[in-house]
Amino acid sequence: MVQLLPKLITFDEFIEWLPETRRYELHEGTIIEMQPTGKHEDIAGFLTQELTLEYTRMNLPYRIPPKALVKLKDKETGYNPDLLLIDRRKLVNEPFWDKKSTLINGESIALVIEIVSNNWRDDYGYKLIDYEAMGIREYWIVDYLGIGGVRFIGQPKQPTISLYQLIDGEYQVKQFRGQESINQSLIFPDLNLTAEQIFKAQR
Template structure:
């Protein structure tokens, strides 16, 4: 796995400035005023691609009012009142929300239906930073796909095993968490008829 790389350390004050300064090739996030390149292994890419395909098939099969995308910027709030620019590995977005202003280069500012992060070496970002930001924004469902069991033992338990965590926003605006391993079928409020196990994902 490759740790995300700081591309630009100049002070970038607004999201619009980030979009102007961002390189054209690659995947980048705007974190604490810096442009961060998200560099992934082929295994990481394969896991994300498999999940994208499976969720997209489910949308088509049930004619759900969603789109599934991999290159979507989301503006997320911090406790300080400032914002950051995140790009989830997979975004599931209400189709009407997605089509409301398709000509813009800006990020989505309203909560999407589902965000998926495939864990890399900077696992703390997915388990803590993005968890807090996505919850604060109000994203209804958040998946953490830890296919290498790279998170801490406090999270994964002992022995550590590859796990898919599904967080769902409750009535108080706080995430409830479920953990899935092996041949357990994932339970997703967004995709209530989905038949998919962590083992299938991890062997993609």
């Protein structure tokens, strides 16, 4: 990630400035350019494909918008998750959706996925706390390099998918590695993918 512009800006200023060609986030008034690797993008594309097939099969009212932002209500912060699964039924309650492709209500978001390829502290730290506070039902961290802190993925470090589920207002985590199947999602209980398939971005 690369920090841009020395001065702090508001979310509205960020939206007006936001170019179409690259991915950016706003962290407490600071613009951050996201620079995902090729592998990172391959995994994101694979998960988008697989989850689209799954929610279509289940006839669920979901979509995966590629550029939508998640805005924190009380902060000048807006995230552009690697994968954002929205519930289209809830969009009527989103005041910024039609003009700014921005969500502020956790109930509109069924699932967020962040793929770790450089700054793991944001995904396991700020974003974990913020997504939980918003009430987003499920949050996956796909750490395909196994670079997260030991307190998050254990020792020895290894590629890990951390699946956080909102239970009584707090995230509880389940972790998957290797040939373990990601079959405990509350959103996709019948998902037939192993951690290794996700890391390799292929079945």
